[in-house]
Amino acid sequence: MIIQPGISLPQGVRDILPDEARKIGAVESAILSVFEAHGFEKVITPLLEYVDVLSLGMGESLKDRVLKFIDPSTGKVVAIRPDITPQIARVVATRMRDFPLPLKLCYNENVLRYQEPRDGKSREVLQIGAEYISAKAEPQADAEMIIMGIEALKKLGVKSFKIDIGDVGFLRAILNRLPVTEDARRVIKETIAIKDASGLESVLDAIGASIGERDRRLLLNLTTFYGEDEVIEKALSFSDDGDARASLNHLQRVVGIIAEWGLGAFVTIDLGEFRGFDYYTGIIFEGFASGIGKPILSGGRYDTLIERYGYGCAATGFAFDVENIVSALDRAPG
Amino acid sequence: MTPQGLKKRTWEDTLTIALPKGRILKEASALFKATGMDFSVLLHDERKLIYEDVAGGLRFMVIRSQDVPTYVEYGAADLGIAGKDVLMEQGKDLYEPLDLGIGACRMVVAEPRELGVRDNPGRWTHIRVATKYPNITLKHFIGKGIHVEIIKLYGSIELAPLLGLSERIVDLVQTGETLKKNGLIEVEDVMRITSRLVCNRASLKTKPKRVKEVVEKLSRAVVALRK
Numbered sequence: 257m258i259i260q261p262g263i264s265l266p267q268g269v270r271d272i273l274p275d276e277a278r279k280i281g282a283v284e285s286a287i288l289s290v291f292e293a294h295g296f297e298k299v300i301t302p303l304l305e306y307v308d309v310l311s312l313g314m315g316e317s318l319k320d321r322v323l324k325f326i327d328p329s330t331g332k333v334v335a336i337r338p339d340i341t342p343q344i345a346r347v348v349a350t351r352m353r354d355f356p357l358p359l360k361l362c363y364n365e366n367v368l369r370y371q372e373p374r375d376g377k378s379r380e381v382l383q384i385g386a387e388y389i390s391a392k393a394e395p396q397a398d399a400e401m402i403i404m405g406i407e408a409l410k411k412l413g414v415k416s417f418k419i420d421i422g423d424v425g426f427l428r429a430i431l432n433r434l435p436v437t438e439d440a441r442r443v444i445k446e447t448i449a450i451k452d453a454s455g456l457e458s459v460l461d462a463i464g465a466s467i468g469e470r471d472r473r474l475l476l477n478l479t480t481f482y483g484e485d486e487v488i489e490k491a492l493s494f495s496d497d498g499d500a501r502a503s504l505n506h507l508q509r510v511v512g513i514i515a516e517w518g519l520g521a522f523v524t525i526d527l528g529e530f531r532g533f534d535y536y537t538g539i540i541f542e543g544f545a546s547g548i549g550k551p552i553l554s555g556g557r558y559d560t561l562i563e564r565y566g567y568g569c570a571a572t573g574f575a576f577d578v579e580n581i582v583s584a585l586d587r588a589p590g
Numbered sequence: 591m592t593p594q595g596l597k598k599r600t601w602e603d604t605l606t607i608a609l610p611k612g613r614i615l616k617e618a619s620a621l622f623k624a625t626g627m628d629f630s631v632l633l634h635d636e637r638k639l640i641y642e643d644v645a646g647g648l649r650f651m652v653i654r655s656q657d658v659p660t661y662v663e664y665g666a667a668d669l670g671i672a673g674k675d676v677l678m679e680q681g682k683d684l685y686e687p688l689d690l691g692i693g694a695c696r697m698v699v700a701e702p703r704e705l706g707v708r709d710n711p712g713r714w715t716h717i718r719v720a721t722k723y724p725n726i727t728l729k730h731f732i733g734k735g736i737h738v739e740i741i742k743l744y745g746s747i748e749l750a751p752l753l754g755l756s757e758r759i760v761d762l763v764q765t766g767e768t769l770k771k772n773g774l775i776e777v778e779d780v781m782r783i784t785s786r787l788v789c790n791r792a793s794l795k796t797k798p799k800r801v802k803e804v805v806e807k808l809s810r811a812v813v814a815l816r817k
Contacts, residue, residue, distance in 0.1 A: 420795040451789075454689035479687065480805075483798040524795055544792040549665030551792075 268379030290408040296362040301343040307333045313342025315534020321370040336368040349565035358390040385575030393570040399513035417545040422529035425538040429499035449530040453479040481527035545584040603647045608670035610655030617692040625807040668793035688787040699778040701758040706775040720750035721760040748772040
């Protein structure tokens with residue numbers, strides 16, 4: 257085949273040829289059928305948004321990774337969406353306020369995020385996700401999200417996967433009451449995020465006695481609070497803070513509901529997990545499959561995001577990374 | 591993915607551990623041996639790059655130290671041993687559950703002795719630095735508000751000032767002997783370095799018990815070694 261020089265694609269995007277497109281289509285329809293069985297209805301959001309509007313729902317981690325340009329017809333700055341959830345928040349707050357709650361919405365769209373080009377990672381990501389919007393934060397809603405994730409992955413035949421659940425509400429409750437500077441809080445957060453117990457120890461040593469013995473032990477334990485659901489009990493025994501305990505109780509209820517559905521074996525817990533979007537306020541979760549180093553689904557509770565668009569209600573949601581699921585299916589052993 | 595000749599096991603009962611070629615391998619071997627995880631056969635035969643401990647459900651592979659974070663990030667290895675210098679330079683998204691305490695050294699700014707005696711790092715505004723670690727170097731000087739021109743080299747950094755390539759270097763020192771021989775002195779500390787146990791995110795989530803077991807065993811060995 258002779259390819260004319262100069263005909264190429266920008267870094268980080270690609271064509272998908274029939275073989276792979278077929279696989280992607282099969283994954284998409286299996287997931288959408290699970291969403292439908294749970295009563296989720298599809299919405300379609302636009303490719304472009306005003307940066308100002310999108311910014312209400314984007315944390316610092318995403319703002320620098322957005323493809324922006326000036327709309328020639330208005331002179332305003334627009335962006336290609338890097339994430340669907342803020343769009344759903346805008347739609348719910350501006351167009352669907354008179355719909356009865358809970359609202360169960362799903363979508364199947366592409367997003368564009370700038371990645372470090374050196375790794376050859378793709379910028380365009382195919383996402384299928386669901387969002388559950390309710391008046392109050394309910395453990396049932398979080399559990400239903402995770403159950404749908406497990407059901408879909410089982411249906412697709414993804415082997416040996418786990419859904420790992422954490423809670424940023426719990427972590428923030430602990431960190432926010434520490435009498436330390438913002439800088440120190442950030443460093444503590446960074447060392448916990450990479451489970452660097454020795455690094456955390458030296459940071460805490462440097463801060464000194466302003467952090468009490470009990471808090472110190474809890475913080476150091478956060479680097480090892482991963483595994484089965486007994487870590488929630490362990491964390492409860494270390495925590496006195498009301499907000500932290502409330503978060504752990506909520507988490508325990510979610511895990512309990514999943515277990516009642518007979519799906520407890522698919523769940524792991526990690527209370528030291530910080531990753532994910534800045535708008536998460538409670539439970540966060542990610543799906544992992546054997547042999548795939550990156551998550552195949554991720555989500556969490558975001559109870560303040562829709563309010564930023566002017567409508568106070570609670571929400572939880574998640575999205576599958578379709579291409580990572582296809583590679584998990586291709587590479588699964590046996 | 592699996593090289594020929596390796597027995598196929600289910601993914602759940604085997605942990606693949608990426609080890610760095612070179613001086614760290616020997617120290618790591620002693621540490622692992624103390625926990626009953628023995629890969630010392632890899633020390634004796636340099637051409638042997640993979641060793642599988644079938645009974646223990648462990649597979650060890652020896653690769654270039656700079657490649658360890660990449661293997662672990664993509665999940666080709668579940669765990670690995672990497673220097674903090676390599677980890678900081680590459681900035682991959684990995685867990686670093688344990689400081690192994692081995693391979694200890696420091697990263698420093700050094701310059702020729704005759705320049706160093708009258709030099710004050712607090713007055714620098716624009717400098718030229720040769721290094722193997724452009725990202726760490728840039729971050730270090732930007733943090734101090736110093737404009738730095740970086741010359742990326744792949745080895746023998748200490749020659750750069752002698753030949754006039756740059757006035758200063760950022761490099762690792764263990765004893766300081768190499769710097770001394772080349773007429774250089776340390777003027778500033780950048781960071782302390784040791785080797786870390788690193789872990790793939792999906793491996794920690796999908797095999798939490800096995801990962802925790804290895805971390806705990808090694809952690810005890812590290813404490814015992816310090817005493």
